[in-house]
Amino acid sequence: MKPFDVVIVGGGGAGLYAAMEAMKTNPSLNIAVLSKVYPNRSHTSAAQGGANAALANKAKDDTVEMHIFDTIKGGDYLADQDAVQVLCSEAPKIIRELENMGTPWSRMEDNTIAQRPFGGATLPRCCYCSDKTGHTILQTLYEQCLKKGVIFFNEYFALNLSVNGSRSRGLIAMNMKSGKVEAFPARTVIFATGGYAKMYWNRSSNAAGNTGDGQAIAFRSGIPLKDMEFVQFHPTGLRKSGLLITEGARGEGGYLVNKDGERFMARYAKEKMELGPRDLVSRSIETEILEGRGFDSPAGTYIHLDLTHLGADLIKSRLPQIREMSMQFEGVDPIEEPIPIRPTAHYSMGGIDTDNFGRTAMEGVYAAGECGCVSVHGANRLGGNSLLDILVFGRIAGHTAAEEARKFEPGAIPEAEIKEQLDAVRGGMHSSGHYERYGALREELGQTLARNVGIYRESSLLQKGIQEISELKERFKKVRVFDTSDVFNTNLMQVLELKNMLDLAETVAAGAYAREESRGSHTRVDFPVRDDAKWHKHTLATLVNGKVVLGEKPVTMGRYELQERTY
Amino acid sequence: MTVPIDQHTEGGKKDVTFRVFRFNPQVDSKPYFDDYTIPVERGVTVLRSLNYIKEHIDASVSFRAFCQAGICGSCGMRINSLSKLACTTQVWDVLAKSREQGIIKVEPLRNLPLVKDLIVDMDPLVDKMKHYSNWIDSTMPEASMGKKEFLISEEEFLRYDKATDCILCASCISECSILRANKEYVSPAVLLKSYRMNVDSRDAIHEQRLSELVKDHGVWDCTHCYRCQESCVKSIPIMEAIHGIREDAIESRGMKDTSGSKHAEAFMSDIEKKGKLVEATLPIRTNGVIWTLQNLMPMAVKMIMKRRTPPPPPLVKSARGIKIFREMFREMTEHVKQDHKSHKK
The missing domain is CATH 3.10.20.30 (Beta-grasp domain)
Incomplete structure (x- = not known):
């Protein structure tokens, strides 16, 4: 195959924005997007609430500076302040750009883009399209990419980077439709494969495919991952499925209520109440449950998200999707009765370590979106900042890769490497010596993570978690792929996804065990206080001779000094 | 598990x-x-x-x-x-x-x-989205993007709000009765998306998209079976979008000259005058005398042989209650005109 200038792995918001921007930067480049699903299926579509930008349409006194401060404080001062500056100052521009390209934003009475309040934000600055914001943004980007003639390789599963010394020669991937392993020689590769929170499996709001494929590939190629221990639990997952009820439901005025009928957030965040930052609200709900103030049910203990006082009209017009989901997955109509919810693993703050331009430690390799970690979210992401992150840094990564592509010689990927990958995926895993069922391993991984590396963490639990993950990795060596066909072998794909999750789970648990403090989403019962003297730094996890080696990286500070974080 | x-x-x-x-x-x-x-x-x-x-x-x-x-x-x-x-x-x-x-x-x-x-395989759907330009080609040049918003009224937003619910699951495509016979047909999902783009004031290629939609395999092939709408998992009124494109095509392209629109007009005028059809002259009014002679003579002869001819025009009596009917007809036509006006705003 003719070498590509830019190969983008992942067709969600970050990947598509990167593709569009790369084509805009240099239309003569040969650019391709590889995705394991059709791009319009990507998990960006599930983001309901919105994207933050200080447009000051709703709150006339809103400023970029306030958005910056809210983000830094929300991230418990672990975010790099120069990166946050980029995120927030690019925000109004990128939201308007999307608007100019056709995103159907909801509107205010003066016909400008509508904004709503969101957790952890001083003022209402979350731009939205009812409760389908991510879906409409993804549609717009996909449409624009089709318009620009971006080349798509849909339903290709990325397997490995081809590395020559300190730089990448391109990517090796499997064509799901044919089962063939193919080489994509490329001057630059951008990873935009989304997050890894699906490793918590049933206690996760994520799509089945959010398995951190890009992070795992980068990690195996020796590229460091950053802040992997920070996994955000969203406060309001549906009790049975873990599926998400948007923060917009609280933004519109929903209450969190325990079994005593009490709006318990008054105890934890007097001022912000239900609109405190996600880590705080999740911990508050978990505490209510642990202290016996939740509702018991065979599906586990839960609390109520009450929207009944908002009235049928508002629920139908502003939150139609969550009404539908409550009815479909819990049998509850939020107009009539409260929704049963509990926290669910939702977002991974950690990811491939990048600079503010999307560059990773390896020449010619870039990362963006939830897959990367710049870091703009620090120890805890604010609602409405993830869509913004994928747009802003997707665009930046696309631009950087397009600018730098011609600096590098095109790679040629040796046949031996392709064969090696083919052997790895189609070799022994069908044989009778393999007997482990991937479903069981995956379930156990989710359970051990939720139990030992969950919302509340503690030394002995984490040790147990690390031990169990390593046992699961051992058992995985004997995993069986029962489906032997070449055409669309989803069984094989699920097994390969599990391998990625297992590799990453090790870095999450190792980081959580090492970090002896509580910061943002990372709460250590045995170290309940933030320890700036020892731990105001990023964690780096690198694979060295098959072992996770932890390192560190300083946090870039700026205008905002460390402060205690209260709401 | x-x-x-x-x-x-x-x-x-x-x-x-x-x-x-x-x-x-x-x-x-x-x-x-x-x-x-x-x-x-x-x-x-x-x-x-x-x-x-x-x-x-x-x-x-x-x-x-x-x-x-x-x-x-x-x-x-x-x-x-x-x-x-x-x-x-x-x-x-x-x-x-x-x-x-x-x-x-x-x-x-x-x-x-x-x-x-x-x-x-979903590729045929993607190919059709490309063929019918299912994207906004913005009236704003790329270089000026990101600086300011278009001002869009709630009223305009509501015009495409439901259509943007579409998740391209292809249920409507699977249920479509035209696609079963003709795989080239544009498909309900792509008509819906085309409509969504066409009613967006930010879009600059309305005419181009429309001219593609009125060609063969396009919007006129739909037979109104409503199965797309009945099967839509997001309850989107897809048929409204299809009707919307058709009305738009007749209005904005001034398509008073096609046999389809002449047929429709002859229909309307008969109904207005008599409350029923004057079938004998319908082909002439739709396709003209020469076409009718050339194409329908053999059939007319057969019909005469079998005594199956429709009554000649002077014998077509007005339907019963024609006065009340005419009043209703007039009111309805007024309504439609009003509707069109408000749509155009």
């Missing part, structure tokens, strides 16, 4: 047989069905049942699934002959309406090329 398929629900279980369409192009010369019987509790979806079958009984059963929450559109399939999303379809609900007791038939979507088992 090591846990039962749903340990969380109260109440009993039912044994359900999933009759799954199977086809692997590598080994099978033609498709067949496999039966899998599993106990299912209330509250379990078809997708969870398929996941259970794949994990516990037969790992080779192949289907797509991603978000499992009804928003990504991956798991469209035919469940007891109706196209819908497996992830939002409750097994017990389907069972209640099953023709064969205790059996749920699961098949791939129709009208798209089969890849394997329940998986169909």
Whole structure:
């Protein structure tokens, strides 16, 4: 195959924005997007609430500076302040750009883009399209990419980077439709494969495919991952499925209520109440449950998200999707009765370590979106900042890769490497010596993570978690792929996804065990206080001779000094 | 899964047989069905049942699934002959309406090329989206983007709000009766998306898109069977979009000259005058004297032989209650005119 200038792995918001921007930067480049699903299926579509930008349409006194401060404080001062500056100052521009390209934003009475309040934000600055914001943004980007003639390789599963010394020669991937392993020689590769929170499996709001494929590939190629221990639990997952009820439901005025009928957030965040930052609200709900103030049910203990006082009209017009989901997955109509919810693993703050331009430690390799970690979210992401992150840094990564592509010689990927990958995926895993069922391993991984590396963490639990993950990795060596066909072998794909999750789970648990403090989403019962003297730094996890080696990286500070974080 | 398929629900279980369409192009010369019987509790979806079958009984059963929450559109399939999303379809609900007791038939979507088992190729849909320019080609030049917003009224937003709910699950494509006969047909989903673009004031290529839509295999091929709308998993009024494009085409392209619009006008004027059709002259008014003589003479002769000719125009009497009817007709026409005006704003 003719070498590509830019190969983008992942067709969600970050990947598509990167593709569009790369084509805009240099239309003569040969650019391709590889995705394991059709791009319009990507998990960006599930983001309901919105994207933050200080447009000051709703709150006339809103400023970029306030958005910056809210983000830094929300991230418990672990975010790099120069990166946050980029995120927030690019925000109004990128939201308007999307608007100019056709995103159907909801509107205010003066016909400008509508904004709503969101957790952890001083003022209402979350731009939205009812409760389908991510879906409409993804549609717009996909449409624009089709318009620009971006080349798509849909339903290709990325397997490995081809590395020559300190730089990448391109990517090796499997064509799901044919089962063939193919080489994509490329001057630059951008990873935009989304997050890894699906490793918590049933206690996760994520799509089945959010398995951190890009992070795992980068990690195996020796590229460091950053802040992997920070996994955000969203406060309001549906009790049975873990599926998400948007923060917009609280933004519109929903209450969190325990079994005593009490709006318990008054105890934890007097001022912000239900609109405190996600880590705080999740911990508050978990505490209510642990202290016996939740509702018991065979599906586990839960609390109520009450929207009944908002009235049928508002629920139908502003939150139609969550009404539908409550009815479909819990049998509850939020107009009539409260929704049963509990926290669910939702977002991974950690990811491939990048600079503010999307560059990773390896020449010619870039990362963006939830897959990367710049870091703009620090120890805890604010609602409405993830869509913004994928747009802003997707665009930046696309631009950087397009600018730098011609600096590098095109790679040629040796046949031996392709064969090696083919052997790895189609070799022994069908044989009778393999007997482990991937479903069981995956379930156990989710359970051990939720139990030992969950919302509340503690030394002995984490040790147990690390031990169990390593046992699961051992058992995985004997995993069986029962489906032997070449055409669309989803069984094989699920097994390969599990391998990625297992590799990453090790870095999450190792980081959580090492970090002896509580910061943002990372709460250590045995170290309940933030320890700036020892731990105001990023964690780096690198694979060295098959072992996770932890390192560190300083946090870039700026205008905002460390402060205690209260709401 | 090591846990039962749903340990969380109260109440009993039912044994359900999933009759799954199977086809692997590598080994099978033609498709067949496999039966899998599993106990299912209330509250379990078809997708969870398929996941259970794949994990516990037969790992080779192949289907797509991603978000499992009804928003990504991956798991469209035919469940007891109706196209819908497996992830939002409750097994017990389907069972209640099953023709064969205790059996749920699961098949791939129709009208798209089969890849394997329940998986169909989505490329034809993407190709049509490209062919009909299913994107906003903004009136704003690329270089000036990002500086300021277009001001869009709530009224305009509501015009395409429902249409942007579409998740391209292809249920409407699978149910479309035209596509069964003609795979080239634009398809309901692409008509919906085209409409959504056409009513957006930010778009600059309305005319170009429309001129493509009125060609062969385009918007005029729809036969109003409404199956697309009935099967839409997001309850989008797809037919309104199709009618919208047609009205737009007649209005903005001034298509008073085609046989289709002449036919429609002759129809209208008959109904207005007499409350019924004057069939004998309809072909002449639609296609002209020469065309009628050339094309319909043989048939007319046959009809005369068999005494099946429609009555000549002077013999067509007005329908009963024609006065009241004319009043109603006049009111209705006024309404339609008003509607058109407000649409154009």
